[in-house]
Amino acid sequence: DADVTQTPRNRITKTGKRIMLECSQTKGHDRMYWYRQDPGLGLRLIYYSFDVKDINKGEISDGYSVSRQAQAKFSLSLESAIPNQTALYFCATSDSGLAGRGEQYFGPGTRLTVT
Amino acid sequence: DAKTTQPPSMDCAEGRAANLPCNHSTISGNEYVYWYRQIHSQGPQYIIHGLKNNETNEMASLIITEDRKSSTLILPHATLRDTAVYYCIVRARFGNEKLTFGTGTRLTIIP
Numbered sequence: 001d002a003d004v005t006q007t008p009r010n011r012i013t014k015t016g017k018r019i020m021l022e023c024s025q026t027k028g029h030d031r032m033y034w035y036r037q038d039p040g041l042g043l044r045l046i047y048y049s050f051d052v053k054d055i056n057k058g059e060i061s062d063g064y065s066v067s068r069q070a071q072a073k074f075s076l077s078l079e080s081a082i083p084n085q086t087a088l089y090f091c092a093t094s095d096s097g098l099a100g101r102g103e104q105y106f107g108p109g110t111r112l113t114v115t
Numbered sequence: 116d117a118k119t120t121q122p123p124s125m126d127c128a129e130g131r132a133a134n135l136p137c138n139h140s141t142i143s144g145n146e147y148v149y150w151y152r153q154i155h156s157q158g159p160q161y162i163i164h165g166l167k168n169n170e171t172n173e174m175a176s177l178i179i180t181e182d183r184k185s186s187t188l189i190l191p192h193a194t195l196r197d198t199a200v201y202y203c204i205v206r207a208r209f210g211n212e213k214l215t216f217g218t219g220t221r222l223t224i225i226p
Binding site: 004040042043045088092103106107109 | 156158161164213214216217218
């Protein structure tokens, strides 16, 4: 969905490096999410944010941190990357009305490889 | 959230109706059934959701059994572009942001 963009789309980094994944949206939604997907598995929620002052941990937040710089921007950081953080990362957005319907809009994903 | 069970894979001929089943025998009264799909590692796409009545939109129909323990997503005239992994998710409508994606059903549309 072009309304939700993620940068970079692909990244290879080394163990111990700090890396930031960025997400921007033009949908005007107040809620934003970060998920990761491992090969052959479903998506798991890392962090989510209801607005710039409201950040919440998901089911697998250890090793990650986030920053909501503005309503339209939500960044995910790996302070010290490790190989088992190699995965496909998705950003998603929603708003209170859509969230109530379980509707989230996903970005194209970032493929991260930690060597 | 209630757990869901889906077949790992299914095939369907192009132009025919694709019927994807989902079991959710532990669903509670305030939980909805949601369907998403993911086409070849792209971001998941919302399809439809329902509580107890059958639902239809421009993409699909959702049939929920009377006891709500199972449901079927129907793609009425499947095309090759419908080849994807389909996820059935059960979640309370409010007070819970998490969408729990299992492993889904890999649907392959055969030309």
